[in-house]
Amino acid sequence: MAGTIHEGAEFGVGDFVLLTNLDINSFMGNLKLRFQKGKIYTYIGEVVVSVNPYRPLPIFDKSYVDMYRGREIYERPPHIFAVADAAYKAMKRRNKNTCIVISGSKISYCNQTVFWRPSGTLKRTGTIIHPGKFGKYMDINFDFKGDPIGGHINNYLLEKLLSGCSSLSPEYELDSNPRNYYYLSQGDSSQVSSLNDSADFKAVNEAMKVIGFYDHSKTFWSIVAAIIHLGEVNFTEVGDDARIQNRNLVTTVSQLLSVEPSETEKALCKRVVATKGEVVEKGHTTDQAKFGRDAFAKAIYDRMFTEIVKCINKAIDLDNNNNNNRNMQSTVIGVLDIYGFEIFDNNSFEQFCINYCNEKLQQLFIELVDYFNNKIICDLVEAQHVGILAILDDACHTAGNTTDKQFLDALCKKMKDHKHFTSKSEPYYVRCIKPNEDKSPNNFNDQRCQHQVLYLGLLENVRVRRAGFAFRMPYDRFLDRSTWPNYRGGQPRDGVRKIIEEMGCSSDVQFGNTKVFIRTPQTVFKLESARGDKISSVVCVMLQKVGFFYRGVKQSPNFGKKVKWPQHPPQLQKVAATLQAAHRRWRAFKILEPIAASERPIFRIKLLAGETLVGRRKRWGFERQWTANYLTNPLWNGNAQNAEEVLKFLKDKDQFQKIIFASLVKKTNRFCKSTVRGLVITEKFVYKLDPKKKYKDMRPEKPIETSQITRLTVTPGPDYLLCLHLNDLNDVVVCLTDVTVFPDQTKVSEEMEKLKKLQSRDLVGEVVGRMMDHWIRAYKKRIDVAIQTTFECNFKGKPRFISAGTATGGPNLASPVFQKDKNNNGICLKWPDSRMFTETNNSS
Known part of the structure; x- marks a missing residue:
């Protein structure tokens, strides 16, 4: 009922109950249409049908959680969040345990949406080192307020072995191509375009940190690596016994498992036989050794997986999580997550067990519908003495070499007359469907999907739901949706009754105590059509305003x-x-609009600078052109060509991509010695270059990393003082001076005349803006900028106070200079008196 109401007719029907024609063709057509439109969820009343999208979808973030929290299931488009919230509300309202049953062929993130982060650890671990074919049942305990206080996970049906371990590091002696390993190359492909193994690997380790067993993660990955290497162990036959061909792998496996190589070799090549009270060792044949190797790998992996579940339970179990909650009465939401029923040309024993479990689950589901009772199939598997499992157990305990043929002979003898032998708390259901076998986000295999729909009894579930009322909604919500929010005729029930009567639909509607019930989909569509017409008029009025x-x-x-x-x-x-x-x-x-598109990136940087400096610093160079690199600009540097050559060399050497800022500056040190330097800030390093030595790098062995900068400090005055504070307490204090260095001093006056034509030489604002822009892009945060007349910095760990002031008394300074400040044993940037006067006037 939700799809048509909330999503629009182009997406089909969001609730199969509202299909006009109820047959398999209409059902499949609607399912396919919604899949093609990117709508993976569809309701059957309160049952969710989920089609695997085989691609990431942006429908599981916090905004979607908030959208469905506290809402009734029909108030929003179909989503698994709605089912989770419905189960939660039912638990709180009735103080009754509920459960969510998820079954079918599904993608991992669709299931994680109803689980805690701990379960994400389990599932993501399965995604990285195992194809996800395992089942689990999780209890989530809630206190009387509805807050989660604990949980417990049971895992079962761990099927298959490994997939997608390319994220493991080289320290485990693995290369990055899964196709090079036997255990990782059994499927069609080790890569799925919709999955990011590297990101999942990081997510697993992050989740392990959250749960509290990250210290054991290296052990887990070592075990996984050992299992992968086990798959590469090959055997040759010497006499009647198997011998290992590549013994170097045995050493590698033993090191990863922390056991002696001789014990590993013994486990792979021999077996222990107990007969007549004696225990003897007997060698394997090559076929037996290969089978034993695979069984050995599966057993190791199963025990590791069980240990992970144990660690998670230790973190979330009610008895361990909080002593105050141990004796507290709690309600539970159970989440059962099991891989779906499948039919392959050759089913493994594990898949047989999964199919059997699905048959048992189907017994619960078919209690909702008048459908084929599958008890006879379940009995075929589980009946004592005569069931398949009982016969298999007998065969395994038969003396001598039991073979598959012997088991099948016994099975056929006992089951030959069985007509199905040769044929293939309050629950909330999520029925998952695999659209294709290719893991394609675009392919909808009609035959494959129809087989799943029919087996799951979904069409029959729709018929049962439609035997009652196709649609129900509280009166107040109905009025709101009917664009009659200001009804003043009495109770909401009276308003709904009036709408129904005016539409001529009374014969198909029943009025309950709190809800209106509509029997057929046709009436729902009629009301929705009238609502659409009404909305059009309301929108027109709104648009006019x-x-x-x-x-x-x-x-x-x-x-x-x-x-x-x-x-x-x-x-x-x-x-x-x-x-x-x-x-x-x-x-x-x-x-x-008036700003040219080419100038907008610089405008953004100027805005960032303005947000920091406007109202706090009198001028900051907003009006001039910002070009970032002034060191290679002839108008700013007479030795621009030498500087350009050095920067090209540094770029090739250190592989930086971008110059954030570069200019001639006057630098000071802890001894108050002023020197001219070329300051270059890139996304990787900060360089200090000596213009007197053809811009030689002053720290070639260990340049300052840009990420070492913790904050900037500038002054509120018209001086060009700047401090780059570093995390190693060896700060960079400079004056962004306009003093130029020319090899031919006769050109100084000529070039200075050109410089006078520039509007402003203040570079402080540009440094602040460009550093702010870089920090936001690189680190997703703003860099701290302090604006102070006097501030503290550090030179090689020793603190000094830095200030700026006007040079008074004595001869006028030709350019800014750092001098000792006797007042506070610090350093003061002395600014020329005439320059200060000029700059102050220019700022007005």
Whole structure:
């Protein structure tokens, strides 16, 4: 019922109960349409049908959690979150245990959505080192307030072995190509385009940290690596006994498992036989050794997996998690997650067990519908003495060499007359469907999907649901949806009754105490169609008001910043919010429209600088052109060519990609010695170059890493003082001076005349803006910027106070210079008196 109401007709029907024609063709057509439109969930009442999308979908973040929290299942488009919330609400309202049964062929992240993070550890571990074919049952305990207080996981049916271990590091002596390993190359492909093994590997380790057993992670990965190497162990036959061909692998496996190589070799080549009270060792044949090797690998992996579950339970179990909760009465949501029923040309024993488990689950599900009772099939497997499992158990305990043929002969003898032998708390159900065998996000195999739909009895489930009422909704919500939020005629029930009567639908509707019940889908569609017509008129009125608003603000100087937004009905709050956001985007566009597209990146950087400096520093160079690299600009540096050659060499050597800022500066040290340097800040390193030595790198062996910068400090005055604070307490203090270095001093006056034509030489704002931009892009945060007249810095761990002031008394300084400050045993940047006067006037 939710799809048509919330998503639109182009997405088909969101609840199969609302299908106009109920037959297999209509059912499959709707399922296929929704899959092709990216809608992987569809309801059958409160049952969710989920189709594996085989690609990541952005429908599981916090915004979706908030969208479904506290809502009834029919109030939002179909989603597994709705089922999880329904189970939670039922548990709280009735103080009764509930459970969610997830079965079928499914993708891991679809199941994780209803689990805690600990279960994510389990599932993601399965994704990295195992194809996900395992089952688990998890209890989540809640206190009387509905808060989670503990849980417990049981795992079972661990099927197959390994897949996608390329994320393991070389320390385990593995290369990065899974196809080079026998255990990793048994499927069609070790790579799935919709899965990121590297990201999942990181997620596993992160989850292990959260649970608290990250210290054991190296042991787990060593075991996984040992199992992979086990698959490469080959045997040759000497006489009647198997011998290992590649003994070097035995050494590797033994080191990874922390056992002696002789013990590993013995386990692979021999078996222990107990007969007549004696225990003897007997050698394997090559075939027996290969089988034993695979069984050995499976047993190791199973025990490791069980240990992971044990560690998770230790972290979340109610008895261990909080002593205060141990004796507290709690309710439980159980989550049963099992891989689905499948038929292959050759089913493994593990798949046989999975199919049997699904038959038992199907027995629970078919209690909801009048459908084929599969008890006879379950008895075929589990009946005492005569069931398949009982016969297999007898065969395994038969003396001598038991073979598959002997087991099948016994099976056929006992089952020959069985007509199905040769044929292939309050529950909430999630029925999962695999659309194809290729893991393709675009392929919908009709025959494959129809087989699953029929076996799961989904069509019959729809028929049972439609035998009652196809649609139900509380009266107040019905009124809200019917665009009649201001009904004043009495109780909501009276308003709903009036709408139903006006639409001529009374014969198909029943009125309950709190909800309206509609019997057929046709009535639902009729009401929805009328609602759509009503919405059109409401939207037209709203657009007229918005159009009038826009006409008023279009010509205003600030594009409507201070114009009052028109009033709207409460039920159109979300629409109004969307329109307001559109107005803000339009206003921003109009403001930016005069700025050329090529200049907008620089404009963004200037805005970042302005956010930090406006109102705190008198001038910061906003009005001039920002070019980042002034060291190779002839107007700023007479030796620009030498600087350019050195920067090219450094780029090739250190492989940096971008120069954030570069300029001539005047630098000071702890002894208050002023020197001219070329300061270069890249995304990787900060360089200090000596212009007197053809821009030689002053720290070629160990350049300063840009990530060492912890914050910036500038002053509020017109000086060009800048401090780069470093995490090693050896800060860089410079004056972004306009002193230029020219090899031919006769050209100084000529070039200085050119410089006077520039609007402003203040580079402080540009450094702040560009560093802020880099920090946001690289580290997703802003760099700290302090603006102080006097501040503390460190030179090789020794603190010094830094300040700036005007040079007074004595001869005028030709350029800024660092001098000792006797007042606080610090360093003061002395700014030329005439320059200070000029800069101050220019800023006005």
